[in-house]
Amino acid sequence: MKNVVCSLALALAALPAVAGNVTFSDPRGDDAGPGTYTYPTKAEYKKGSFDLTDIEIKDKGADLEITLGVNAGIEDPWDSAKWPTPGNGFSLQMFQLYIDVDGKAGSGEKDALPGMNATFADDSRWEKVIFVSPQANKEVTTRLDQKAKAMKDKVVLPTKVSAKGKKVTALVKKADLGAGFDAAKVGWQVLVASNEGFDNQPGNGILARTVNEFEGEHRFGGGDDGDSDPNFVDCLAGAGKGGADEAAAQKAMLKFDAGTKQRAILKVVRGG
Numbered sequence: 435m436k437n438v439v440c441s442l443a444l445a446l447a448a449l450p451a452v453a454g455n456v457t458f459s460d461p462r463g464d465d466a467g468p469g470t471y472t473y474p475t476k477a478e479y480k481k482g483s484f485d486l487t488d489i490e491i492k493d494k495g496a497d498l499e500i501t502l503g504v505n506a507g508i509e510d511p512w513d514s515a516k517w518p519t520p521g522n523g524f525s526l527q528m529f530q531l532y533i534d535v536d537g538k539a540g541s542g543e544k545d546a547l548p549g550m551n552a553t554f555a556d557d558s559r560w561e562k563v564i565f566v567s568p569q570a571n572k573e574v575t576t577r578l579d580q581k582a583k584a585m586k587d588k589v590v591l592p593t594k595v596s597a598k599g600k601k602v603t604a605l606v607k608k609a610d611l612g613a614g615f616d617a618a619k620v621g622w623q624v625l626v627a628s629n630e631g632f633d634n635q636p637g638n639g640i641l642a643r644t645v646n647e648f649e650g651e652h653r654f655g656g657g658d659d660g661d662s663d664p665n666f667v668d669c670l671a672g673a674g675k676g677g678a679d680e681a682a683a684q685k686a687m688l689k690f691d692a693g694t695k696q697r698a699i700l701k702v703v704r705g706g
């Protein structure tokens with residue numbers, strides 16, 4: 435009996451670690467990018483709608499279930515069911531989840547997807563990005579072909595996106611993220627940006643609105659009219675646990691300089 439217990443223990447010890455779930459939190463009230471951004475003036479852009487609060491990534495075997503929380507009820511003021519290609523039940527936000535899979539300094543993509551106006555630190559370069567949009571995959575794919583061909587094979591589109599309460603949930607095939615993918619062992623960065631419904635300008639981002647110097651009906655203000663300012667409103671920073679210090683860490687990380695064209699340098703947050 436002793437031998438059986440012993441060999442069972444050895445067998446268990448030899449099993450690979452069970453693929454993990456991971457949760458991050460983000461402080462409330464830091465939905466101002468580098469600290470200066472102001473919401474668009476249209477009433478639909480309710481306070482807190484772009485304020486990331488938490489991200490829960492659950493390993494469901496073949497799929498990852500990713501739940502993104504913001505600090506306001508998710509609404510669909512522009513009725514995504516009636517878009518030329520029907521959308522996913524919300525209208526305002528869009529999310530990009532960058533993943534540093536290999537954790538090797540200098541390995542992976544340095545620039546974020548076109549239009550985000552951000553780069554990644556050497557120790558945070560990404561191998562995959564999950565694109566969570568209110569728009570159908572068909573629309574996203576068309577824009578990726580036009581604007582991000584070189585990165586397209588690194589973009590993972592969810593098989594399903596839905597919204598309920600203050601949460602957007604995306605299902606992603608784990609196989610699309612690479613063999614043996616473990617959400618708890620990679621680095622994550624989550625950008626919250628503003629969905630662009632009618633984006634067909636080659637210089638723009640991928641279905642994402644730019645931030646301007648002055649806010650407009652559909653534009654965040656407090657940035658710059660050039661392309662140095664980050665075109666997203668909230669992201670993870672510091673330890674990703676939601677501490678008050680993370681708001682200051684975000685401000686420092688998203689610093690940009692329109693004069694020297696210095697963009698923000700993003701770090702990923704590691705799970706566990």
Ligand SMILES: [Ca+2]
Nearest residue numbers: 460461485486
């Ligand atoms: Ca936040």
Ligand SMILES: [Ca+2]
Nearest residue numbers: 534541542559
């Ligand atoms: Ca990497």
Ligand SMILES: [Ca+2]
Nearest residue numbers: 460464669670
């Ligand atoms: Ca944040």
